[in-house]
Amino acid sequence: MSLVVRNVHRADAGVVDALAGYGVATVHEAQGRKGLLASYMRPIYRPAAIAGSAVTCSVAPGDNWMIHVAVEQCKAGDVLVVAPTSPCEDGYFGDLLATSLKARGVRGLIIDAGVRDIAVLTDMGFPVWSKAVYAQGTVKETLGDVNLPLVCAGALIQPGDVIVADDDGVCVVRREEAAAVAAAAAKREANETDKRARFEAGELGLDIYGMRERLAEKGLKYVDDPPQ
Amino acid sequence: MSLVVRNVHRADAGVVDALAGYGVATVHEAQGRKGLLASYMRPIYRPAAIAGSAVTCSVAPGDNWMIHVAVEQCKAGDVLVVAPTSPCEDGYFGDLLATSLKARGVRGLIIDAGVRDIAVLTDMGFPVWSKAVYAQGTVKETLGDVNLPLVCAGALIQPGDVIVADDDGVCVVRREEAAAVAAAAAKREANETDKRARFEAGELGLDIYGMRERLAEKGLKYVDDPPQ
């Protein structure tokens, strides 16, 4: 049996937007270095930076039928997350589906498979993070699930989790942790602004972070290159 | 023995140009979802979109001698297709060969290997779809064939076949099927224009394509997320 779960709970819209502003690297650090999708998930154009609530969709290899089902479950501010049930690089998604999602206010697509029509998607400004760019067409024969938890590019994603994506890749934040992570990210960013000024002024990380003593304790030695 | 076949038959120029306009995804669908080269074939710059008649060239690993032989067989409107006889990422092709091909009116290069000088090629506007970018130089010691059928990035390509390439990758169309495929692509594109307007207006694929009944027959169920 295949299932579509309607009306999944989303995180607070203000929290989602705040997370978009911090970006993937900061959010990932702020939540304890977890939640990243695999490094092969790359954006089709740069720069691109979004955050949104996950609508999840599992699909059979070479079959994009369920994406049409998932579109109906998407609302403004969502991000569609698609994962095949076995590895596949086919082009499940193109400009027509993007037009449909954009009309609903969806912010982007995360797909552990292929995407096509990327020239048009780039012109439309509809961002996609994918495993591959590949024109291979798909069929509409087999069911999957919408809004059940799934593993996408090595990360567990639950419907309603917050997806943060930018030029560095994709990160997932649990819905119930989103507010706390946004607060931690804000703090981390404030701290970095201060550090950035000191680095720009020529200070060294060795001094800013007070590392010299611990390095020496661990056994670091300095020698000079002999004259030649 | 190595062979160069001269004066291979090309498709009608008008048909070739029409195929360029439809792009890889549409052409691939229009001919029954066949003809794509592997997804690792990527353009060195974007956007890029061409179509042309294939001049094929097999080369030994690390040896680009035969490309010079192939250049002479290229005419205006052609696309050069190069495949090594065993896997290789060396930089077989750079700005001098591109200058030579451009002077002959060749529209681009498809190479299941490496390319170099890509900054210059980008400035020149000479598009290349390749497996790798790699500066590794090659020698000129071993013969290959020009204008015999070959397998390039997993696809069979016959001299005179039409190559269509854009940001989505590369597709081959059999010369004798080119006119029919162009007609089918035109029809498909007309159909998509209509669909696009309906998607923009917010209609769902579920309704546009009338999918709801068949989904229900296959066993799709809808449930609501419980309140939390």
Place this chain on the structure above:
Amino acid sequence: MSLVVRNVHRADAGVVDALAGYGVATVHEAQGRKGLLASYMRPIYRPAAIAGSAVTCSVAPGDNWMIHVAVEQCKAGDVLVVAPTSPCEDGYFGDLLATSLKARGVRGLIIDAGVRDIAVLTDMGFPVWSKAVYAQGTVKETLGDVNLPLVCAGALIQPGDVIVADDDGVCVVRREEAAAVAAAAAKREANETDKRARFEAGELGLDIYGMRERLAEKGLKYVDDPPQ
């Protein structure tokens, strides 16, 4: 024991700058087709073209502590070269370290691992050639070495060697060979300028390089495609 070697010998600044002008493909050919790093080393933005003196830094997997140590050893005109002691794609390097290196006049980073904050690095104009883009954070627990020879992306790099990097990838030139290679590259480039003009005018490589006779000796045959 971990070691930091200070004051390594660099190549002459004029020679380094000359090598930057020739680019990776020409330099690699000029020194006898050697010195390339693996083709998976790609720039985070294009175009980018630098040359500089290598400061080398080995790091433990998932641990970027030694990069802070290496920064102090970098001077204006240097390029930092980082390699993990076992394969790793973590994001060792981001915008704060880039700010620090830029403040010291460092020209770029070569890292056989991951990089993050690439949108900011692109805005800053700090070029990086890396194996991956990945936001995965790192710890600061384990020592490595600075300015010992290391293997980075399959190439041996000694501190003070000249690194040349552009859109085609990365090449290393031995410090003691740098002047000779620059001279050979100059000669090669002069030769190419002349050739380029002949190619633009429509001459063939077969004639420019006088290849026809040797091709025939090796057994190349020409036939015509039969009429259809």
Place this chain on the structure above:
Amino acid sequence: MSLVVRNVHRADAGVVDALAGYGVATVHEAQGRKGLLASYMRPIYRPAAIAGSAVTCSVAPGDNWMIHVAVEQCKAGDVLVVAPTSPCEDGYFGDLLATSLKARGVRGLIIDAGVRDIAVLTDMGFPVWSKAVYAQGTVKETLGDVNLPLVCAGALIQPGDVIVADDDGVCVVRREEAAAVAAAAAKREANETDKRARFEAGELGLDIYGMRERLAEKGLKYVDDPPQ
């Protein structure tokens, strides 16, 4: 903070042993084609076939400290499941840890990273399914978690889930579904025994499964190769 969860609930021992007997392919089918780990997870020797209750362990890249912590949580009939927090092929596990696990009655190791001492492990008869064989040593500096849910080779694994592994790879069965899956597998296997006899006798799948009519409806045509 790092956490070790003690005394996780296991599935019934009889159910676990039954699942071992059915093997990965049958169990995966019996539970609706789900639960497989990535195809790169291969056994270090063949044949090997086990099932056991998962003790999960997350580790930092290049750091096997937490495996020692996890060993204490393992009981007879368990399978240890290890996943790094970022991709790593280091040799986290060798013959000493295997000796320790074997002494506790642990049935095998599933590790989304590297293993070493495989000649000794083979002689000992301690099976391991891993991403790589690699002697690269690890450190003991960073904490992880034991018996929290984790993603291993693309599959979500919860402590106490049943791991089934054989020459075909690795599959996870939810603890609460284990009995039902074992029953479904038994049914499937009985059905296959009957089918196998018919195939051996020369009957065709086309007839055993009654496929001919549906194939014709979908448009399958038969033609004869012309005489030559």
Place this chain on the structure above:
Amino acid sequence: MSLVVRNVHRADAGVVDALAGYGVATVHEAQGRKGLLASYMRPIYRPAAIAGSAVTCSVAPGDNWMIHVAVEQCKAGDVLVVAPTSPCEDGYFGDLLATSLKARGVRGLIIDAGVRDIAVLTDMGFPVWSKAVYAQGTVKETLGDVNLPLVCAGALIQPGDVIVADDDGVCVVRREEAAAVAAAAAKREANETDKRARFEAGELGLDIYGMRERLAEKGLKYVDDPPQ
């Protein structure tokens, strides 16, 4: 439309068996270094060495329906060759299909995808060369073609071509060239027997093949390592 071509022409049985005896490396050389499938095609057990006439079968990703159709077209002495229309590692083939093929006298399977039940296949002595071992199940929804030419693991295979496979991989020989290739292979092998005796006796390839003069002409120099 999907097509099944019946009664394709096979090569002479004696020639096929002779090719089996020479093995992949010798046959590949004897036909001018062509015809190899990609190096990722590996046998599920070793040693294994077969030759047979190709029955070809294209399949949709994740759909093994057409293999049942292809089985009926197989005769004693054949080898079944399966390629998906887009890249896929699913386990299309297991012990039931192997039982069916074995009952018909088929000698093995070549599949550019995954296989499962390999422990049973090994016990049965039914050899398979595949891209992956993976238990992932498939569906039966989509048609493909039987006995049309296809590209499998990078090589063009026509129905009735001779497939030679052993521990070194897989090679295809055109049906119409099979007898000539077998003759060339016999000659090559006789020559190698003689060479092997000379190598065993300690003679060097440099002398057996008379290479020293040509090496010197190309510029090879000998120096002695200085005493230390």
Place this chain on the structure above:
Amino acid sequence: MSLVVRNVHRADAGVVDALAGYGVATVHEAQGRKGLLASYMRPIYRPAAIAGSAVTCSVAPGDNWMIHVAVEQCKAGDVLVVAPTSPCEDGYFGDLLATSLKARGVRGLIIDAGVRDIAVLTDMGFPVWSKAVYAQGTVKETLGDVNLPLVCAGALIQPGDVIVADDDGVCVVRREEAAAVAAAAAKREANETDKRARFEAGELGLDIYGMRERLAEKGLKYVDDPPQ
């Protein structure tokens, strides 16, 4: 110019044989976790365990001519190490070259490329560690170097260094460090024998290595799974 260096210095034969006995994992640890070749270097049969003095040989892609030159430089107790100047998986080496090396007392081959005739090599008992098994033939057109330092599978190898290879992969030990590494390995192994007995008796690594206190200091917490 291409160079063959004769009479390179080897390590003491007794030291080499001692290193063979310790194996790759122990030797790699004993020398400070360095010297491993990439994990893709796998033996063609198992078990296999050797050590020997490196004779190094660089080859052009698809060209095995220099291996014949290198054979003459090999003596009893040596291991031949071959690396292509750009990545290549061709089958540079087969049973005739193995016969020649075996006649000279060479202990095995390490090749960052392909090998063929592996069924015969297995029967002969001539071990090879390679990147690929591939029957693709090579030519004899281009020179390389023998007994110059080279990078093989990511590791720097100097002629006369000691190569240790077994089921876990391949490790290089600098000639001048070989005796000290053998001594350190002996010590490490003695220590492991003692540990192994304690692990067999059921003691935990947590206690044998006294880890509990440091784990607690780092923040490790234990909780019990709640009843269900």
